[in-house]
Amino acid sequence: MPPSTERRLASLSWTAVRDQAARRGSTVVWPFGAIEQHGPLLPLGTDGLFAERVAEAVLERLDPDLPIWRLPLQSIGFSPEHLGFPGTLSLPADLVIELVRSVGKGIAAAGFQRLVLFNAHGGQIGLLEAAARELRVLEPGLAVLPCFLWRGADGLAELIPEPERSTGLHAGLAETSLMLFLEPATVGALPAADGLAPSPPPPTGWSLEGACPCAWLTEELSSSGVIGDPSEASDDLGRKLFLRLVGSWERRLDALVRSDWPPTSGRP
Template structure:
């Protein structure tokens, strides 16, 4: 019996090479590459927190998309760029140039196979800018491949509504949101501690912040003794379930809209589908 690319999986590593060729040849063929990190997340969360979030939430997002949509995923990239956390044992961080080179090499090979879009689905806030650089360099080298660097927590609407201040703006790492989401996705990996640490005792000058429009290149040890930057004391599986629901629904809608469009402009896909 002839094998087709519709084998009931969206994981590229589970396809035979003729199935992958068929998948890549479909109009608008898109690959999502989830990125995490291997870094301390306080005394209560595992080192692979960001990778677990990107991996499991992406699976849930893809499960809910119509089967006919031409979208597949790569295995999660577990090691990332985390120099801000190297003051805590257990953190493993790749050099920036190595991670960028990985994006260039793998992206070029996906383009060679015929895929038209690559979405970098990133769960680690400390490498947002780095993945944007890698995406830009890959696009310059392979203009036929659309490259879209995305951050897990900043795409869908309504995430901030679930968090009150100051946690909404200051809970940057292993705080209320991440601890709650882990309690929902993998409660067996969550320790009993609920630290509150790293919150600013003095407000920055007007217009400045740790992250935002005018950010600082902070190190975790500048702020925290536990590795936590935020307040995890109110974490709950109930909040985690609400965060999961909004993240999954938001990304599902975003990817479905992307696949139904000729976005982004200028790529071979976009140019080929414009009237």
């Protein structure tokens, strides 16, 4: 079968899937997003758009002969923290876990060696990690890698100044800039910095995310749904963020597909 630049698993016949899955390093990437409020500036589908666009760009840049394919975007996720704002949709945690288990079992049955959960919604990082462990027990021959788009990408920190780097958790400088680059027509008017009500800081030693987090609800932190400061967002910053995200994930996925890592059991 000639190499495909689209790499959409759903575009293959079952015989092509069988042949691709049997190749050394065969990998499936599953983008995850959410349908949730992103303040008055950004659309509900922001996270899904980021996951899909970065995944598409990465797969286009990889060697076309590598056996790596992608599933359609899982657009609705686990977003209970944003349910105080209209338009947010959230699946129950157990349903998301069952979804990962069910789809993962099918990927394993086809013969693929790895499933990458390529997630862009910070509120479901822990849930997908738990789902990945459950799937790994059920399918010991399938390596499962729950990844977060923004975590560990090279060079992002130097583009986002403090305090935004630590406190810009939702619809702030980074997300607004990336959307200005990818889909500028969907971005509302940027507010002035002094028009944003700052979130109340947690007590010393605690944080909204990180080492000692709390289970926060967005309406407790922000009347607009924005947690951070998007007032200095720009398409130029969004372009730089996009290039670094794509470059980092291209290197990671290329190394993964060409390797025998991580170890699995249950394969002959």
